[in-house]
Amino acid sequence: MHVISGKAWVFGDNLNTDVIHPPEFFSLDPDRVRAGLFHKLDPQIQPNLEPGDVLVGGHNFGCGSSRETSMRSLKLNQIGAIVAIDFARIFFRNATNNGLPCLVFRNAADKERISAGDRLNLDIERAVLQLPDASEIALEPPGAFIRQIWEAGGLLSMLG
């Protein structure tokens, strides 16, 4: 998990988990869970995702329900990371527990420098996001506890 490379999908503020993954796609069947990602918001998003793609969000990314099918769907679609202005608490925990990096901008205004479809390189070690013109956006480095969970390979690896 050093450099993550993928294209940007840009969203606004308060993107809630019912929009990320509509409740009607709640299932134990991985194919159905995978297909539900953003389905109602725009059915064209999910089929066009590629492994490593980066979601870019505004304030309060992932607010709402704790249903972990939203997280499963992001993982099944091999989203590489999420960069946002800030994250809702339960969503951030779910992502961390499942090893999906969620990072926040050092300056919220930098979100505007990213356009949908931009190819991004996210260097987690340096907490830096590189734009197509090679300019960089500074992110907040993840805390020691978060790194510990990532390095263990997710929360369950810490069950001992």
Place this chain on the structure above:
Amino acid sequence: MSPGRTFVEKVIDSHALDPADEGLYRRVRIDALLGHDATIALLVDEFERRNLKVWDPDRVIFTNDHFSPPATAERADISNKFLCFARAKKIRHLMMDRGICHQLLVESPLCRPGALIVGADSHTIMGGGVGACATGMGSTDILFALATGTTWMRKPPSIQIVFRGTLPTNCSGRDIILELLRLLGEAGAQYRALEFWDRAEPKLSQDDRFAISNMAVEIGGKFGVFVPDEVTRTYCANRGDVQPIDDVQPDPDAEYERTLEIDLSKLTPRVAKPWSPANVVPISEAPEVPLTVAFLGSCSSARLSDIREAAEEVAGKQISPNVRFVVIPASVQVFSDALRAGYVQTLTDAGAVFNQSSCGPCGGIDKGVLGATDVCISTSNRNFRGRMGHWESQTYLASARSVARAAVLGRLSPELYED
């Protein structure tokens, strides 16, 4: 010396397992764990694959409420997977089709003032209505907690909310929390605890407190706790608690990030417009909107006082022929109390339809979901786009009284309370 501590700081400290405050996160023990069919089914395979044991089956409440009873074969399979797991693990409080998990949690003596509780659903926070530090988490966190009886937690800063004055008779806890959402926004308490001080005269009812704590998560809160008082003690006593209550109280010199004083006397009925629970206006400033569905249900409301208020509003009247009015009591206990009090009869005579206690259409799950052209007024907690059904459908959030009034009138109107 360290400054005084908030209610939540005291509860976290008293549950901490690591000696010192190492960095931001502390490992804490939990007093109880809540789970339901939909979210527990997600962790069953992993739990079994790792050959884990439930840390204490007596402290676990599992409820079959989302798919209750199941409407499709796939949901029946999910429900059965959950039930088999719960029975095999000898979960003491397994409740099948008895109501919505959060209501069943607060009906249980496990949900005590000063307790630390985690649940596999965001509205677990409602335990704060009786002074429990209760919070929702995803299935992976819950799997960890179920196996170890512990979790990790950051001590959140607290926002103090002081209620004063007298709540007008046409308002309830729902209007109070909608007003707080208007003031604070969807992220106003992100990573924070809300500590509610009830200085109202008379004090808020226990049902009003549950409505407020339930939607504290819509403001982003980690906890939404009422400082325990005589209302809490009476509720616990009536519930039949045998264990005396730990009288945890915040220190007088506790530090709050901010304090908000709310004069309830000035409150008027509120409504949240689509598609955010924070998109709140006074009903007197609401648009004129024809309705097709009215929903009195969900863990956010649908307790006895809500059903009573709705019954008062529809008594001797008829629901508008253009509106389908679905009522789902929050638990079988509430339903049975409402039956005995005659509210079910009154509402049924007026044209409302009762479904069995479960989540119903709240999360777009079950009977009563919305179609493309539906416009719904609801006592549930989230009017996110598409949550209750079709992406084009619209949901307005209000109190049980307002929902019943609007159901009779057939529309939401700024004149809803002008009669």
